[in-house]
Amino acid sequence: MAHMHKIAVIGDEGSIMGFRALGVDTFAVATAHEARETLRAAARGQYAIIYVTEGVASDIIDTITEYGHKPLPVVLTIPDSSGKKGAAMEKIRRTVEKALGADILFGKEGNA
Amino acid sequence: MEIRVSPNRMQLLALKRRHSMAVRGHKLLKDKLDEMLRRFLELVKRDRELRAAIDESLAQAFQGFLLARAAMSSEAVDVALMYPKEHISLTASQKSIMNVAVPSFSWSFERQGDESNIYPYGFAYTSSELDSAIKLLSESMSSLVELAEVEKSVELMASEIERTRRRVNALEYVLIPDLERATKYVTMKLDEAERGNLTRLMKVKEMVRERGV
Numbered sequence: 001m002a003h004m005h006k007i008a009v010i011g012d013e014g015s016i017m018g019f020r021a022l023g024v025d026t027f028a029v030a031t032a033h034e035a036r037e038t039l040r041a042a043a044r045g046q047y048a049i050i051y052v053t054e055g056v057a058s059d060i061i062d063t064i065t066e067y068g069h070k071p072l073p074v075v076l077t078i079p080d081s082s083g084k085k086g087a088a089m090e091k092i093r094r095t096v097e098k099a100l101g102a103d104i105l106f107g108k109e110g111n112a
Numbered sequence: 113m114e115i116r117v118s119p120n121r122m123q124l125l126a127l128k129r130r131h132s133m134a135v136r137g138h139k140l141l142k143d144k145l146d147e148m149l150r151r152f153l154e155l156v157k158r159d160r161e162l163r164a165a166i167d168e169s170l171a172q173a174f175q176g177f178l179l180a181r182a183a184m185s186s187e188a189v190d191v192a193l194m195y196p197k198e199h200i201s202l203t204a205s206q207k208s209i210m211n212v213a214v215p216s217f218s219w220s221f222e223r224q225g226d227e228s229n230i231y232p233y234g235f236a237y238t239s240s241e242l243d244s245a246i247k248l249l250s251e252s253m254s255s256l257v258e259l260a261e262v263e264k265s266v267e268l269m270a271s272e273i274e275r276t277r278r279r280v281n282a283l284e285y286v287l288i289p290d291l292e293r294a295t296k297y298v299t300m301k302l303d304e305a306e307r308g309n310l311t312r313l314m315k316v317k318e319m320v321r322e323r324g325v
Contacts, residue, residue: 005202005203005204006200006202007200007202007219007257014174014177014178014181015174017177017190017193018173018174018177018193018245018246018249019249020193021193021198021246021249021250022198022200022221022246022249022250022253023198023199023200023221023222024200048202048204048215048217049202049217049257049260051256051260068267069268069271071206071213071214071215071264071268072204072215074215074260074261074263074264076256076259076260076263078166078170078256079166079167079170079171079174080174081174081177081178088163089160089163092156092159092160092163092263092266095266095267095270096156096266096270098270098271098274099149099152099269099270099271099273099274100149100273101277
């Protein structure tokens with residue numbers, strides 16, 4: 001089953017404008033409420049991959065995790081222009097911890 | 113939870129069958145879990161590589177946009193980026209890793225006009241920082257799409273692993289010991305009945321002999 005899909009970027013204006021040049025659909029949001037609504041609408045639409053900048057993602061993390069159990073859409077946090085905050089790494093660390101029952105991976109190799 | 117059965121030979125046979133089935137299931141699930149963990153750790157490793165690369169190139173790209181905004185007016189930047197020349201076509205399908213359905217993406221840029229020119233604007237009114245920032249972003253697109261695939265796989269695998277681990281543990285620490293206990297109970301009851309029977313027979317024989325003499 002292969003369908004045509006689109007990519008969306010949700011975030012603050014300064015971070016997402018570059019993606020517009022690549023032909024990716026961008027949605028500038030200012031508040032957490034707006035971000036939530038935009039994410040929901042995008043997930044209902046044809047978007048298969050939705051990138052959310054970290055600054056926005058940290059406010060709506062609960063809504064993002066709702067999409068964690070389905071194969072599509074993929075909701076992903078990306079760093080924003082204000083510099084990364086490591087929320088994405090933290091999410092992966094938690095996922096690994098959940099799967100393994102212990103944080104062996106990041107403990108051993110260092111959180112580089 | 114204790115397994116209660118009436119102690120007879122039928123039940124003993126059934127219990128033994130259930131026990132061997134549970135042991136076999138446990139072994140299979142454990143093998144599945146091991147292989148899933150191996151794949152999972154590979155995916156996590158790949159995910160972290162991609163993350164690191166993307167963090168770096170996006171940070172650079174954002175810096176570029178920042179500089180471009182400083183060099184040009186922000187209206188000029190907005191205008192320059194207003195009509196994208198490129199269009200990303202993305203096709204999503206599903207593939208299966210150890211029976212876990214994960215998304216798989218294939219994608220490409222569709223360009224209008226000159227293939228080598230990715231910039232949606234003329235060079236006259238824009239700064240070179242904008243060009244390099246867009247180039248960087250365009251190059252990191254493939255990593256971004258792969259990251260989406262990998263990170264989703266990691267997430268889905270994680271919950272499947274958790275589920276499988278629960279089943280393995282339930283078999284290993286609950287069902288199999290319970291079955292063993294129940295088997296032991298039935299065996300002991302049967303032996304007890306056997307001994308009771310034997311003594312009764314001996315007693316009867318003794319009584320017959322006394323009367324017969």
